[in-house]
Amino acid sequence: MVTLAEVAQHAGVSASTVSYVLSGKRSISATTRQRVEQSIRELGYHPNAGARALASSRSNIIALMIPLRTDMYVPVMMEIAIAVATTARTHGYDVLLLTGEEGPDAVRRVTGSGLADAMILMDVQLDDERLPLLRGTDQPSVLIGLPADTTGLTCVDLDFKATGALCVEHLAMLGHRDIAVIGEAPAVYERHTGFAERTLDGLRLRSQELGMRLLHRPCEGGYDAMAVTLARILDERAGTTGFVVQNESAVEPLLALLRQQGRAVPEDVSVVGICPDQVATQASVRLTSVSIPAQEMGRHAVEQLVAKLDGRGSDEVLLIAPELTVRASTGPAPSAS
Amino acid sequence: MVTLAEVAQHAGVSASTVSYVLSGKRSISATTRQRVEQSIRELGYHPNAGARALASSRSNIIALMIPLRTDMYVPVMMEIAIAVATTARTHGYDVLLLTGEEGPDAVRRVTGSGLADAMILMDVQLDDERLPLLRGTDQPSVLIGLPADTTGLTCVDLDFKATGALCVEHLAMLGHRDIAVIGEAPAVYERHTGFAERTLDGLRLRSQELGMRLLHRPCEGGYDAMAVTLARILDERAGTTGFVVQNESAVEPLLALLRQQGRAVPEDVSVVGICPDQVATQASVRLTSVSIPAQEMGRHAVEQLVAKLDGRGSDEVLLIAPELTVRASTGPAPSAS
DNA sequence: AAAAGCTGTCGAAGCGCTTCGACAACCTAT
DNA sequence: ATAGGTTGTCGAAGCGCTTCGACAGCTTTT
Numbered sequence: 001m002v003t004l005a006e007v008a009q010h011a012g013v014s015a016s017t018v019s020y021v022l023s024g025k026r027s028i029s030a031t032t033r034q035r036v037e038q039s040i041r042e043l044g045y046h047p048n049a050g051a052r053a054l055a056s057s058r059s060n061i062i063a064l065m066i067p068l069r070t071d072m073y074v075p076v077m078m079e080i081a082i083a084v085a086t087t088a089r090t091h092g093y094d095v096l097l098l099t100g101e102e103g104p105d106a107v108r109r110v111t112g113s114g115l116a117d118a119m120i121l122m123d124v125q126l127d128d129e130r131l132p133l134l135r136g137t138d139q140p141s142v143l144i145g146l147p148a149d150t151t152g153l154t155c156v157d158l159d160f161k162a163t164g165a166l167c168v169e170h171l172a173m174l175g176h177r178d179i180a181v182i183g184e185a186p187a188v189y190e191r192h193t194g195f196a197e198r199t200l201d202g203l204r205l206r207s208q209e210l211g212m213r214l215l216h217r218p219c220e221g222g223y224d225a226m227a228v229t230l231a232r233i234l235d236e237r238a239g240t241t242g243f244v245v246q247n248e249s250a251v252e253p254l255l256a257l258l259r260q261q262g263r264a265v266p267e268d269v270s271v272v273g274i275c276p277d278q279v280a281t282q283a284s285v286r287l288t289s290v291s292i293p294a295q296e297m298g299r300h301a302v303e304q305l306v307a308k309l310d311g312r313g314s315d316e317v318l319l320i321a322p323e324l325t326v327r328a329s330t331g332p333a334p335s336a337s
Numbered sequence: 338m339v340t341l342a343e344v345a346q347h348a349g350v351s352a353s354t355v356s357y358v359l360s361g362k363r364s365i366s367a368t369t370r371q372r373v374e375q376s377i378r379e380l381g382y383h384p385n386a387g388a389r390a391l392a393s394s395r396s397n398i399i400a401l402m403i404p405l406r407t408d409m410y411v412p413v414m415m416e417i418a419i420a421v422a423t424t425a426r427t428h429g430y431d432v433l434l435l436t437g438e439e440g441p442d443a444v445r446r447v448t449g450s451g452l453a454d455a456m457i458l459m460d461v462q463l464d465d466e467r468l469p470l471l472r473g474t475d476q477p478s479v480l481i482g483l484p485a486d487t488t489g490l491t492c493v494d495l496d497f498k499a500t501g502a503l504c505v506e507h508l509a510m511l512g513h514r515d516i517a518v519i520g521e522a523p524a525v526y527e528r529h530t531g532f533a534e535r536t537l538d539g540l541r542l543r544s545q546e547l548g549m550r551l552l553h554r555p556c557e558g559g560y561d562a563m564a565v566t567l568a569r570i571l572d573e574r575a576g577t578t579g580f581v582v583q584n585e586s587a588v589e590p591l592l593a594l595l596r597q598q599g600r601a602v603p604e605d606v607s608v609v610g611i612c613p614d615q616v617a618t619q620a621s622v623r624l625t626s627v628s629i630p631a632q633e634m635g636r637h638a639v640e641q642l643v644a645k646l647d648g649r650g651s652d653e654v655l656l657i658a659p660e661l662t663v664r665a666s667t668g669p670a671p672s673a674s
Numbered sequence: 675a676a677a678a679g680c681t682g683t684c685g686a687a688g689c690g691c692t693t694c695g696a697c698a699a700c701c702t703a704t
Numbered sequence: 705a706t707a708g709g710t711t712g713t714c715g716a717a718g719c720g721c722t723t724c725g726a727c728a729g730c731t732t733t734t
Contacts (some may be wrong), residue, residue, distance in 0.1 A: 001452075001720095005696085013683075015684060016723075017684075019723080026723095027681065039476065045449075046450045049396070051719070052387070052721055052722080054689050054690065054720080057387075059386070064434065074412045081434065082405060096431055097401065097418065097432045100425055107639040108383070112381070112382075113385060114387055115431065180707060221619065223621040253413065253619075256596075281559070282559035282586055282590075340690055340692095341691060342690075350713075351713065356691070356693080357712090360692080384691075385689085385690055385691070388689070388691040389692080390719095391691070392692040392719055393692055395717085411681090
């Protein structure tokens with residue numbers, strides 16, 4: 001294994017000079033720099049991460065806590081994780097993958113051991129038990145998702161309340177009056193996941209403002225669960241002509257069931273999705289949808305974190321404005337045509 | 338920040354004693370141990386990861402390289418990643434998440450810097466450019482997936498050849514003679530991804546042995562692509578009664594299209610999936626399938642790696658035997674009924 | 675021409691831990 | 705009782721790097 005000292009010797013300079021060439025923290029003459037860089041290349045030198053971390057108290061690692069459960073939005077999680085990893089690399093950081101399994105202990109462990117310089121938390125509950133720890137440490141962190149109380153925290157998320165409102169507005173504009181929301185699995189609401197509740201808030205508020213009738217039903221996803229849910233919705237409100245779906249794995253089943261029942265999309269009923277673009281475009285009817293900007297969220301989270309680590313940046317809540325893309329699944333309400 | 342020395346002082350012992358209590362590498366009297374553990378708890382001590390790595394040349398980190406692209410099997414990747422992370426934790430390791438982006442350089446970087454003690458590579462190509470590097474280092478590694486030449490490597494994967502054979506056998510047993518395979522996206526075959534080609538080998542070989550006719554068509558997935566692919570298959574072999582699908586995002590479209598064309602599943606045609614159980618059970622027809630044992634693969638990979646790091650373990654190829662679960666999408670061939 | 679300021683380099687200290695050899699203190703066998 | 709083991713603890717060295725202060729050799733200002 002090649003060390004700093006060996007590079008220094010090879011280049012005929014002191015170890016500290018090599019270090020300064022590497023970090024750029026002091027000016028180095030062009031000739032020396034070149035000689036050192038040459039030696040580094042020739043010897044195939046890689047700085048030792050542990051030694052570096054010890055001496056500088058900086059690990060250059062960002063911890064990413066992803067949810068353990070895979071009951072929702074797996075592709076979105078993955079996309080965020082990948083965006084985090086690649087963005088982090090462009091800033092010279094690596095990413096440590098933590099699962100929610102350890103819970104708050106993981107935060108303690110990582111903070112205490114200096115394993116990571118900062119952390120990103122996904123799948124934040126409205127009243128997340130990890131939050132007090134984050135507030136109590138000076139280690140920078142960013143949440144992807146929004147807890148109930150954001151004081152002293154930095155958060156990045158899609159503006160789900162506006163998303164809900166946007167979906168309602170789109171359907172309202174098309175003349176729909178009776179709307180049903182196919183939500184996430186009941187468990188998601190039970191554990192008070194922010195995005196689900198905020199979406200619902202937005203949906204409810206805006207539909208009330210616009211004088212529409214809204215029915216919300218959680219749904220496990222999958223064909224069978226969707227069949228039950230749909231039957232109950234139509235039983236209760238036969239005149240429902242607009243659907244908002246916030247559950248990837250309910251999209252295709254819903255479309256299939258509607259087709260099967262002879263309800264044409266978008267002629268008889270309109271469907272708006274809240275899902276990644278990939279799901280929307282690969283569905284059997286190209287879905288009008290508000291996309292989940294997974295990449296953007298991951299990228300922003302890292303950039304916020306890097307800014308904090310550099311002493312810039314501050315505690316802010318960044319809500320990404322939703323964008324609704326009209327595709328083939330929404331059209332004028334039958335009564336309005 | 339609490340250090341080893343502070344704990345030692347608090348407990349009235351030397352630093353090395355505390356270290357030995359922590360590592361268990363030398364015997365310590367019960368009373369001393371208790372005193373030290375008490376101090377550790379009282380002071381809230383966490384060993385510094387960098388210092389530990391430097392002194393012991395062990396980072397207790399396993400690097401996991403996941404593919405950058407998200408054109409296939411995202412949930413499977415995620416499930417593997419989570420299984421790797423949780424299993425690693427039970428053995429005292431953390432997981433560093435690398436994307437394929439950096440390519441071979443990532444291997445060099447991690448190996449050279451001592452950032453990780455070992456690595457797990459996913460999405461291995463038959464002739465992967467990272468393999469020479471792995472062979473040339475003494476850092477343990479495990480591949481999830483199978484390259485063309487496995488000498489000097491440790492691999493874990495589903496036995497996709499047997500999987501292909503198993504699918505064919507199941508359909509053969511039911512009397513099907515004309516089979517079509519809906520494969521992964523063309524790009525997957527073009528970059529010679531092992532599992533896709535091996536599945537195909539298994540399918541071809543066994544169908545030939547059983548005197549069946551096999552048609553293989555790559556498919557991008559999604560409704561539109563599937564529609565085109567299906568039309569071409571039925572055009573070429575109108576008598577096709579059995580389908581094998583190895584593309585998650587083609588499953589539901591295929592079922593929808595068949596239904597639409599008045600072909601009943603499983604009465605007229607049978608469909609076998611090669612996909613995670615979740616996909617199989619959530620489809621509109623509960624799918625007979627060979628499941629992808631994502632968790633098992635991740636777990637095995639870590640356990641192999643830990644064994645190697647402990648000086649046990651060896652270079653082996655572990656092929657997990659496929660298991661076919663019969664559900665509602667396969668039945669006797671029409672002509673055979 | 676002396677004082678003051680840059681620039682580029684070096685030496686040394688030290689980050690917090692592991693680990694090796696040393697060695698008291700005690701316990702067995704002869 | 706003495707040699708030979710054990711057991712439990714300690715001190716010190718050192719892992720490879722960063723960083724601070726020092727300073728030689730210049731250049732600029734007075």
